[in-house]
Amino acid sequence: MEQQASPQQWVRDQISGLQAGVESVEIDRDAQKKRIKDLLQARDAVLVAHYYTDPEIQALAEETGGCVSDSLEMARFGRDHPASTLVVAGVKFMGETAKILSPDKRVLMPTLEATCSLDIGCPADEFSDFCDQHPDRTVVVYANTSAAVKARADWVVTSSIALKVVDYLDSQGEKILWAPDKHLGSYVQRETGADVLLWDGACIVHDEFKAQGLRDLMAVYPDAAVLVHPESPASVVELADVVGSTTQIINAARDLENRQFIVATDQGIFYKLQQLVPDKEFLIAPTAGNGASCRSCANCPWMAMNALDNLAEALDRGLNEVLVDPGLADKAMMPLDRMLEFARKNL
Numbered sequence: 005m006e007q008q009a010s011p012q013q014w015v016r017d018q019i020s021g022l023q024a025g026v027e028s029v030e031i032d033r034d035a036q037k038k039r040i041k042d043l044l045q046a047r048d049a050v051l052v053a054h055y056y057t058d059p060e061i062q063a064l065a066e067e068t069g070g071c072v073s074d075s076l077e078m079a080r081f082g083r084d085h086p087a088s089t090l091v092v093a094g095v096k097f098m099g100e101t102a103k104i105l106s107p108d109k110r111v112l113m114p115t116l117e118a119t120c121s122l123d124i125g126c127p128a129d130e131f132s133d134f135c136d137q138h139p140d141r142t143v144v145v146y147a148n149t150s151a152a153v154k155a156r157a158d159w160v161v162t163s164s165i166a167l168k169v170v171d172y173l174d175s176q177g178e179k180i181l182w183a184p185d186k187h188l189g190s191y192v193q194r195e196t197g198a199d200v201l202l203w204d205g206a207c208i209v210h211d212e213f214k215a216q217g218l219r220d221l222m223a224v225y226p227d228a229a230v231l232v233h234p235e236s237p238a239s240v241v242e243l244a245d246v247v248g249s250t251t252q253i254i255n256a257a258r259d260l261e262n263r264q265f266i267v268a269t270d271q272g273i274f275y276k277l278q279q280l281v282p283d284k285e286f287l288i289a290p291t292a293g294n295g296a297s298c299r300s301c302a303n304c305p306w307m308a309m310n311a312l313d314n315l316a317e318a319l320d321r322g323l324n325e326v327l328v329d330p331g332l333a334d335k336a337m338m339p340l341d342r343m344l345e346f347a348r349k350n351l
């Protein structure tokens with residue numbers, strides 16, 4: 005008769021089974037990464053990843069000569085890189101921007117389902133009506149918009165450059181119509197004093213940061229510098245030592261002498277922060293809920309749709325190609341070009 009294992013032995017067996025499982029998953033992941041590296045070479049492709057994507061994807065982009073950055077630099081890098089295929093790990097508007105700026109290149113994404121609450125919250129037809137109602141205003145849209153919305157704009161901006169562009173337009177006596185992020189728009193309005201009419205959109209990740217929770221955390225870590233992305237509510241922005249885009253947050257963490265930082269943006273940025281300044285400590289700013297009750301918990305659900313598996317499949321089979329209507333792309337190119345030219349001269 006077969007002897008029953010003791011409870012202790014059963015636990016040991018379970019643990020060793022689990023460890024074997026973990027090792028095999030790691031082997032699978034390593035094999036998948038190797039496959040992606042080989043495919044990038046074979047397909048004459050380069051990986052362009054956003055700071056909010058999975059750390060493994062960011063590491064792959066770096067290891068293969070691609071780029072990890074904010075949406076402005078992603079756009080520039082993809083346009084200037086000689087590869088014939090761009091693989092954009094991020095959300096849909098980033099793939100569209102890459103295609104608009106590089107119409108002769110093939111642009112693939114791990115998934116075409118990854119979108120953005122700002123893009124969703126600004127449908128092109130409603131936005132166009134809004135613009136028609138305010139013909140005296142210069143239309144400035146955030147990069148987180150569809151190609152159709154960009155095509156309706158005079159300027160496209162990213163969070164790295166929004167303040168400078170609106171400041172410049174204000175100095176020219178122009179009144180602004182801003183879309184879609186109301187928090188970034190009102191921050192720009194407060195900082196520049198410009199006449200800004202806001203569209204009512206928000207990022208579901210940054211909208212969840214809470215001032216009271218942040219104050220409580222600041223009391224526990226009084227020496228920590230507070231770094232806040234301007235898509236956060238004004239009450240959170242007010243508590244910041246530095247307000248800035250992802251790249252500006254990374255630069256602040258590198259340059260400030262503080263040893264601890266409370267960071268109000270997507271947690272994906274921690275990969276780059278810890279890589280750049282491993283001896284400093286980073287804490288995520290509190291969001292609306294503890295665990296299950298918040299919608300994103302500082303982790304963009306659409307950015308999280310980019311994974312090794314769908315990245316490899318897209319590359320292997322040429323899936324998820326981003327296509328933009330050429331007429332629309334031509335119109336959207338004008339405000340994008342303006343931004344890139346402005347950035348070249350002013351950043």
Ligand code: SF4
Pocket residue numbers: 056095119120121122148207208209210270304305306307
């Ligand atoms: S983090 Fe916010 S702004 Fe960025 S893609 Fe996600 S929903 Fe959009």
